[in-house]
Amino acid sequence: MINFIIGDNHSLAVEVKSLIDSYMMNYDIEVKYFLFNSYKDIFEEKPPKIVGFKVFIMIDDEDNNGVKATKFIRNNLDDWNSIIIIISNNERLKLTINDKRLFIFDCITRYSNYKKILKEDLNHIIKNYDNREKCLTFESNRIIKKIDFKSINMIVKEKDSKKCLIKATHGNYYIPEPLSKVGERLDNRFVKISRSCIVNGEKITEYDKTKNKLTLRNGIVSFDISRDYKKKVSNYVINYK
Numbered sequence: 001m002i003n004f005i006i007g008d009n010h011s012l013a014v015e016v017k018s019l020i021d022s023y024m025m026n027y028d029i030e031v032k033y034f035l036f037n038s039y040k041d042i043f044e045e046k047p048p049k050i051v052g053f054k055v056f057i058m059i060d061d062e063d064n065n066g067v068k069a070t071k072f073i074r075n076n077l078d079d080w081n082s083i084i085i086i087i088s089n090n091e092r093l094k095l096t097i098n099d100k101r102l103f104i105f106d107c108i109t110r111y112s113n114y115k116k117i118l119k120e121d122l123n124h125i126i127k128n129y130d131n132r133e134k135c136l137t138f139e140s141n142r143i144i145k146k147i148d149f150k151s152i153n154m155i156v157k158e159k160d161s162k163k164c165l166i167k168a169t170h171g172n173y174y175i176p177e178p179l180s181k182v183g184e185r186l187d188n189r190f191v192k193i194s195r196s197c198i199v200n201g202e203k204i205t206e207y208d209k210t211k212n213k214l215t216l217r218n219g220i221v222s223f224d225i226s227r228d229y230k231k232k233v234s235n236y237v238i239n240y241k
Helices: 010-024 039-045 065-076 093-100 114-130 179-184 227-239
Strands: 002-007 031-035 053-060 083-088 106-109 135-140 143-148 152-157 164-168 171-175 190-194 197-200 204-208 213-216
Touching: 002 010, 010 031, 010 053, 010 114, 039 065, 053 065, 053 114, 065 083, 065 093, 083 093, 083 114, 093 106, 106 114, 135 171, 152 179, 179 197, 190 227, 197 213, 204 227
Parallel strands: 002 031, 002 053, 053 083, 083 106
Antiparallel strands: 135 143, 152 164, 152 197, 164 171, 190 197, 204 213
C-alpha cells in the first residue's frame, strides 16, 4: 500500500488527490490518503500512525511551511526513507532545500505545468515501490522476525500442525501460520507446487518433468510436486521472467 500525505493548501490538496486517483487507476496498488489543513495538525498536535510506504506531497505557500515540515520529517522523526515532493510558488525553493540537504524527491514550481511533472514523478515512484525489498514478517516466541522474500527458498507445511517451516538461504525458521495464510502474503515470484509446499520461482534452475524433480539454485532438490500441480509448475517455470 502507498500512503499519500498531502497538505496544507486544501483546495490544491484535493486537486492533487484527484490527479493521483486518476493516475493510480492504471495500477493494482492499494492507496490511502491523508489530507491535512495545516502542518501543525499532522506533525505536532495529532499525527496519524502511518505504516508502510509513504509519499509526502507538501504544498508550500509563502511561509515556507513545506520546508519546515520536511525538516521535521527528516530531523525530528528521523525518517529518511519516505519520499517527499514539494509544490511551491517559489522558484528558488529548490536551492534552499539543497542547501539544507533534506534530500527530497522533487521540488515542483506550481506554475510550470506542475500536473505533468507530478505525473512523471508518480511514474518513478511506482517503479521505486515495485522494486523495494519485500519481507515476510511474523512473530514467533514473542520475537518479531523479518525475512526478505529474495532469501526464501521454499516454505513447507509441518505435518499435523498449523505452522510452517521457512527454508531460507541463512537458516530455517518456523512461522506459526498455516500455509494458506502465508501464501496470501507472498508475491508472484512464489509458486505452490503441492498442498504442503511453496517455492520461490527465482530460485528454480531446472524442472525435470520425467522425474518430477525441481532443482533450486542452491542445490536444493524437491520431488514434492503433486499430480494436480505438475502443469501449473511447468507453465510457471517456462513463463517466469
